[in-house]
Amino acid sequence: MSQSQRSTRRLARRVGWETILALLVLIAVIGGTVLNKDFLTVENWSNLLANFVEIALIALPLSLIVITNEIDLSVASMLGLSSSLLGLLWQYKLPIPLGIVICLLAGALCGALNGFLIVRFRLPSLAVTIGTLALFRGFAYIVLGDKAVADYPPEYAEFGLGVVPYTFIPLPFVLFIILALIFWVLLHHTTVGRNIYAIGGNQMAARFSGVNISRLKMLLFIASGVISALAGIVFTFRFSSSRADNGTGFELSAIAAVFLGGVTVQGGKGTVTGVVLSLLLIGIINNVLTLADVASEILRIVTGSLLIISILLPNLIASTHERWRLMQRQKEITRLGGASVAK
Numbered sequence: 001m002s003q004s005q006r007s008t009r010r011l012a013r014r015v016g017w018e019t020i021l022a023l024l025v026l027i028a029v030i031g032g033t034v035l036n037k038d039f040l041t042v043e044n045w046s047n048l049l050a051n052f053v054e055i056a057l058i059a060l061p062l063s064l065i066v067i068t069n070e071i072d073l074s075v076a077s078m079l080g081l082s083s084s085l086l087g088l089l090w091q092y093k094l095p096i097p098l099g100i101v102i103c104l105l106a107g108a109l110c111g112a113l114n115g116f117l118i119v120r121f122r123l124p125s126l127a128v129t130i131g132t133l134a135l136f137r138g139f140a141y142i143v144l145g146d147k148a149v150a151d152y153p154p155e156y157a158e159f160g161l162g163v164v165p166y167t168f169i170p171l172p173f174v175l176f177i178i179l180a181l182i183f184w185v186l187l188h189h190t191t192v193g194r195n196i197y198a199i200g201g202n203q204m205a206a207r208f209s210g211v212n213i214s215r216l217k218m219l220l221f222i223a224s225g226v227i228s229a230l231a232g233i234v235f236t237f238r239f240s241s242s243r244a245d246n247g248t249g250f251e252l253s254a255i256a257a258v259f260l261g262g263v264t265v266q267g268g269k270g271t272v273t274g275v276v277l278s279l280l281l282i283g284i285i286n287n288v289l290t291l292a293d294v295a296s297e298i299l300r301i302v303t304g305s306l307l308i309i310s311i312l313l314p315n316l317i318a319s320t321h322e323r324w325r326l327m328q329r330q331k332e333i334t335r336l337g338g339a340s341v342a343k
Helices: 003-014 017-035 042-051 053-067 075-091 096-120 125-144 154-161 171-188 191-201 203-208 213-239 250-260 272-291 296-342
Strands: none
Touching: 017 272, 042 053, 042 171, 042 272, 053 075, 053 171, 053 191, 053 213, 053 250, 053 272, 075 096, 075 125, 075 213, 075 250, 096 125, 096 213, 154 171, 154 213, 171 191, 171 213, 171 272, 191 203, 191 213, 203 213, 250 272, 250 296, 272 296
16 A cells, blocks of 8 residues: 555544534534624524524434434424423422423433333334324323413523523523533443443444343433423423424434434444534524525425435445445555566
């Protein structure tokens, strides 16, 4: 292999997907600045960060689930159920802190149901969570019906709409940053994280290595339920409204962010950093389109396109890399064969 080829391979290894995402974020920021003079204003960035908090929250545990080669499509429905339940409890004058605890417990139960069906009966997570997506959304309508509950205490609405003093950073975004750091440490610096990668890479090998696959998957689905419920609470306080249809369609945006962040469909690969960068990229793109008065239908098309691209792109890169590797190997064999004949 020539010196230039070795240099190219070293450069390819150094330039990871996170670096590419960071460059795309920078390009998106520059494009937004050029296209709209209001893009870089403090008010706009505060709205930008606030508008993807709920999706960002549910994407964190979802990314770990996908790394284990599973998926949870019911996250947005659990968000809606949590919002409806909080509204019902507030209607009956229960204290808000108690209502929050009950909603988080309900989220844990929903996640445990997903985990139980998947782990105990070894059912495909795609099929199970498609079913619970409809089930939990139906429960949300049973709990609250078609009405909305508003008039939450001002201090809770202030949490949903407020910012960190002397900054433009929304308070709910601080909650996301704290959880993102926790998930980053958990995935990249603990035995639990190594076990998650092991399960996604080769489940049978992980089982022979002593990893309790059933327990870990169950815990991940419970965590997904709890954080989806938390996202429902944040959404409710941010808009001061509980509705059964809150968060409809959020699961697609969260899945798009997870795959675009470098988590592969086959599992075993992905980072929290990549997912956070992809969330920021999607948030900026949506914000720029919103400032340009683009219709909501176009925003859905963009989200769907990003989802397709995020699934296709890693496969195209992997297949291209494999073809390049085979070509290099063939060249090396040909060169060695020619050298042997010359001797």
